[in-house]
Amino acid sequence: MKPINVTNEIGNLKKVLLHRPGQELENLMPEYLERLLFDDIPYLKIAQEEHDAFARILKDNGVEVVYLEDLAAESIGDCDVKKMLIREYLHEAGVWNEKRLEVLMDYFLQFDKRVLIDKMMAGLRKTELTNFTKRGLKDYLDNDYPFIIDPMPNLYFTRDPFASIADGISLHKMRTSTRNRETLFTKYIIKHHPDFADYNIPLWYDRDDRFALEGGDILILDKNTIAIGISQRTDPSAIEICADRILRAENDFDTVLAFDIPKTRSFMHLDTVFTMVDRDKFTIHPNIQGGITVYALTLDEGKIRIDEENDTLENILCKHLNLNNVELIKCGGNSPIDAAREQWNDGSNTLAIKPGEVVVYSRNYVTNKILEERGVKTHVIPSSELSRGRGGPRCMSMPLVRDDL
Numbered sequence: 001m002k003p004i005n006v007t008n009e010i011g012n013l014k015k016v017l018l019h020r021p022g023q024e025l026e027n028l029m030p031e032y033l034e035r036l037l038f039d040d041i042p043y044l045k046i047a048q049e050e051h052d053a054f055a056r057i058l059k060d061n062g063v064e065v066v067y068l069e070d071l072a073a074e075s076i077g078d079c080d081v082k083k084m085l086i087r088e089y090l091h092e093a094g095v096w097n098e099k100r101l102e103v104l105m106d107y108f109l110q111f112d113k114r115v116l117i118d119k120m121m122a123g124l125r126k127t128e129l130t131n132f133t134k135r136g137l138k139d140y141l142d143n144d145y146p147f148i149i150d151p152m153p154n155l156y157f158t159r160d161p162f163a164s165i166a167d168g169i170s171l172h173k174m175r176t177s178t179r180n181r182e183t184l185f186t187k188y189i190i191k192h193h194p195d196f197a198d199y200n201i202p203l204w205y206d207r208d209d210r211f212a213l214e215g216g217d218i219l220i221l222d223k224n225t226i227a228i229g230i231s232q233r234t235d236p237s238a239i240e241i242c243a244d245r246i247l248r249a250e251n252d253f254d255t256v257l258a259f260d261i262p263k264t265r266s267f268m269h270l271d272t273v274f275t276m277v278d279r280d281k282f283t284i285h286p287n288i289q290g291g292i293t294v295y296a297l298t299l300d301e302g303k304i305r306i307d308e309e310n311d312t313l314e315n316i317l318c319k320h321l322n323l324n325n326v327e328l329i330k331c332g333g334n335s336p337i338d339a340a341r342e343q344w345n346d347g348s349n350t351l352a353i354k355p356g357e358v359v360v361y362s363r364n365y366v367t368n369k370i371l372e373e374r375g376v377k378t379h380v381i382p383s384s385e386l387s388r389g390r391g392g393p394r395c396m397s398m399p400l401v402r403d404d405l
């Protein structure tokens with residue numbers, strides 16, 4: 001079996017990548033929430049219990065669950081790789097002072113692989129380093145800043161740093177430096193992990209590419225069609241570059257639909273406002289139904305051709321997915337109050353585990369009831385704490401293998 005195979009959004013989910021939230025959440029402080037892209041501080045113990053319930057539901061439904069932290073640790077086959085990873089991690093965390101680098105290399109090298117990965121993810125408090133002394137000018141200026149290395153609290157949103165597409169991945173350049181560091185783990189996994197390294201996995205985008213692209217914006221609507229959001233997190237030029245590479249490769253994809261969505265935090269990624277739940281059913285944020293523009297990117301005589309689609313979202317989806325009818329299921333139904341509240345908690349962000357079966361957050365009960373009434377089976381997970389990071393079940397998962405449809 002190829003290590004990556006994803007040609008749709010809703011086929012039987014076979015293997016998925018998660019990250020169990022860890023100490024990185026305990027390093028969140030009110031002062032720095034905005035920069036770290038959080039709106040509140042989850043209670044770690046309960047967040048872990050909720051996350052375990054998520055993983056349990058997936059496993060009970062035949063999905064193999066693998067964890068980012070395990071794969072990253074298993075990628076460190078020898079001491080050279082370990083050193084390379086730590087060095088790159090430190091550089092990307094903004095450490096450049098030679099003396100500080102040396103001390104931190106020694107600090108991280110003392111740990112076994114799995115503990116090392118947890119430590120890297122958690123970040124480093126000044127109090128954890130015995131004899132922390134001021135080295136660079138920055139240390140004098142940041143006197144009150146409690147971290148030597150920032151935590152990576154968004155890691156449990158495995159949807160974003162890379163996306164599985166056909167037998168390859170797009171490895172992302174993230175919009176913000178806090179999230180860009182996350183993609184380093186994927187880089188090492190595909191290069192060094194025994195389950196991935198031998199496959200020469202195609203890269204449709206790379207973290208060294210110039211423009212921002214995030215996985216929450218990428219939805220594989222069917223084996224021919226990929227949707228990518230032009231959003232607060234994803235640049236149009238990144239979509240063109242990625243589309244060009246995918247459309248030229250040997251696979252069935254022939255169209256990339258670029259959805260121009262509002263560039264605001266509440267619309268963050270395309271999957272914040274639009275997910276696929278069945279062959280012809282989608283959840284949506286009520287506000288996108290009327291007013292979004294979609295551009296169809298195809299290859300025409302070896303060059304990317306762009307067509308602006310001037311039609312309703314329903315008609316655009318019917319046309320490209322060869323369907324007679326599609327159902328758009330509004331988050332929160334017809335009540336603007338329920339819609340706003342449940343949208344805040346990712347009511348439109350569902351993870352399909354097979355056609356017409358999705359994982360959803362318990363707190364979005366209005367939307368969940370509507371889904372059930374429309375014939376969609378919901379697997380409900382607890383959601384008091386996980387939702388505080390502003391992502392739902394789709395954001396918290398990256399499919400590695402799905403059945404083709």
Ligand SMILES: NC(=O)NCCC[C@H](N)C(=O)O
Pocket residue numbers: 036037038154157159160179215216217268269271272389390391392394395
């Ligand atoms: N695909 C997604 O919408 N992921 C959710 C990411 C939430 C995270 N706190 C962020 O702002 O990046």
